[in-house]
Amino acid sequence: MAAVISLLIIISISLLITRIGTIAFVHTGLSKEVAKFQARSAYLGVGFTTKESELMVKDPVRRKILTFLIFTGNAGVITTISSVIFSFLSLQETGFFSVEMLVLAAGFGLLIFLAYSDFVDRRLSRFIEKLLKKYTYLDVKDYYSLLNLEGDYRVSELKVEEGDWVNQKSLKELQLDKEGVLILGIKRADGEYIGAPYGKTMVRVDDILILYGESSGLKNLEERKKGASGDEEHDDAVSEQNKKKEDQKN
Known part of the structure; x- marks a missing residue:
């Protein structure tokens, strides 16, 4: 025993x-x-x-x-x-x-x-x-909770490929914030890291984007390709985000 x-x-x-x-x-x-x-x-x-x-x-x-x-x-x-x-x-x-x-x-x-x-x-x-x-002397800021990652929101990485919708566009052109997606940082292929990138920053092939947003929106962006269909998906995502904002006001 x-x-x-x-x-x-x-x-x-x-x-x-x-x-x-x-x-x-x-x-x-x-x-x-x-x-x-x-x-x-x-x-x-x-x-x-x-x-x-x-x-x-x-x-x-x-x-x-x-x-x-x-x-x-x-x-x-x-x-x-x-x-x-x-x-x-x-x-x-x-x-x-x-x-x-x-x-x-x-x-x-x-x-x-x-x-x-x-x-x-x-x-x-x-x-x-x-x-x-x-x-202990740990920095006790719980970033997981601060970003509300327990809900539908999460942080993810997106490696940019040639045919991706985000490739060769500036952040100002992408307007991802209107979709409810934020770019927290960009890891360049040469090792450079850009924290809190601004509107003129260009997205290139092999960049790794650090994204924050709802799971469904991030998944849609990861699968989005260049061309008219990609632009249409962006417009749909913006419309969906605007609808959510209106629902929150009511």
Whole structure:
């Protein structure tokens, strides 16, 4: 029984640590989904792609969080494996249809419920955020919440290709703000980054646009091609946005 309880405690602590890592990453500007993936990857030691590694390692605060997750993950994985071995040895002695097996199954069921419970997620997240504010020097601006990314709004990247509607146009010509889409920045192919670009800035092939807006609008823009059909889709998107503004006034 002791081995089974130890296993459940270790898994609970592991879930808590990755939750802390996720919230800490969110406070550094990552979206919740990316933060969750990075926290779990670091804790389990599965590694990242080159692009993701640069994203995480360049930021000094994220490096500290990664170090904490990797260190605790190495200890946690080894301890979990040991507990699993001892748990199954004890189950072999008592039989798989025993009190230990029922406790293990019930414990796993409870952990799964807690892991996917929105109520628990909100309460636990608030508690962890308070602790981070009190005991760390993290920049606790939650950019994910500030941009309302939990709703239909999100930040995405669009790599510009030759036949895209946005190619070889200035931001003034594109008038994406009238569609409800904002360009937060542009990454040039040569590595240059333009933050908060203005109207005369031209969009070129291989540029990566950092966009903010509703999911449906961003998806439409990503699929939009040059020509009359693209212009028509732009006009439709502008009309739809104007309609939403009128509905909000009423």
